[in-house]
Amino acid sequence: MRGYGQYCGLARSLEVVGDRWNLLIVRQLLITPARYRDLLDGLPGIATNLLADRLRDLESAGVLERRLAGAGSVVEYALTPWGAELRGPIESLIRWSTPLMVRGPEGDAFRPEWLALAVPALLDTRVEPRPSATIGLEIGGPLLQLRAAPTGFEVGPHDGGDLDATVRTDPAYVLALSAGALTLGDALAFGLVEVDGDESIVRTVFAA
């Protein structure tokens, strides 16, 4: 990216991550370290030359690093500690996007793994005390699990363990949760929603 030449934190940040695709690459690596092919799959629409360019840029800026993983010493990309701190700005933008997300997918590509970032970003973490529960999320891909504990939330692939409940819903509603005064965190904490049902859980939260 052409620089801005401004001594301003925002401008300097954007000189590093403001280029097209850059923050989306960071998004993928926040979900999990990945190989080149994984990134191509997780970033539908990116051109191969652009991905290669951006990986070089972000590596030399100190946001991510190439490393050798596995047996065959395959190249893998992972965020540096500083790069991982982009979780804050990214979660903040995800919260800001709620009015754009309630419109629904409208034909856009969707990957369940993206919820691993969005759900924690949208859940209200201020509610205390919070009950401990593990909820399965069926949203059209592999089963995800949401672990809610007094100390926070954690979302990832289902580890095969016991689930307190399973929710099947549309990603549009999961992602739109923070639009209202009530969040899924609230709803779980106050027992306002019934799990183990069908998609009605999220619609119920919305109606309240």
Place this chain on the structure above:
Amino acid sequence: MRGYGQYCGLARSLEVVGDRWNLLIVRQLLITPARYRDLLDGLPGIATNLLADRLRDLESAGVLERRLAGAGSVVEYALTPWGAELRGPIESLIRWSTPLMVRGPEGDAFRPEWLALAVPALLDTRVEPRPSATIGLEIGGPLLQLRAAPTGFEVGPHDGGDLDATVRTDPAYVLALSAGALTLGDALAFGLVEVDGDESIVRTVFAA
């Protein structure tokens, strides 16, 4: 901007504010509503056609609005409520930029008004209780004032009222405050720094 076609909050946010200059325009309007000429001045390096384009884009996206202000019914640009909520993502990026800012200006343009966003973003608001004080900041432009109160911080132009102290320093150090474990908020709260002195206050904070 060309869209991403991804049903992801981050991607949809970037389709609105990810274009070059867009977030910097929002930065200027977070400081204060402004006219076209003010924006040109506050965004050194932007081309006039780009500013006009981006203002149109951001208006139709619902981030800002044109309005008639003053007597001569001059056009003025101001953020919508939704646009103003970009303060969160922007402050988050400003905090992330600290390693980039500690290098100093290096010839980049600097406008004191930018501190009105950066200082509150970098001050640690978790420290409680916080003393009430009004500090003047001399950083090379018009005198700014920082009002610290138990409920939060507020930075703006000096309103002519009494100041508890005045600090003269370099913007590089003000902006780099959050790099260490100690923040200006901490330093004020714990009485670790002496104000009314010269730039040594900030260097002292840094050394601690």
Place this chain on the structure above:
DNA sequence: CCGCATCCTCATGGATACTG
């Protein structure tokens, strides 16, 4: 002057083919 619109040039992005 202020608030843009036009024109032109060059850098960047995107799609696809290709290679070690």
Place this chain on the structure above:
DNA sequence: CAGTATCCATGAGGATGCGG
């Protein structure tokens, strides 16, 4: 699989014009 190379389309930046 992990990228390069190539070619074309788009967008940025700078200069200038122009009506109010």
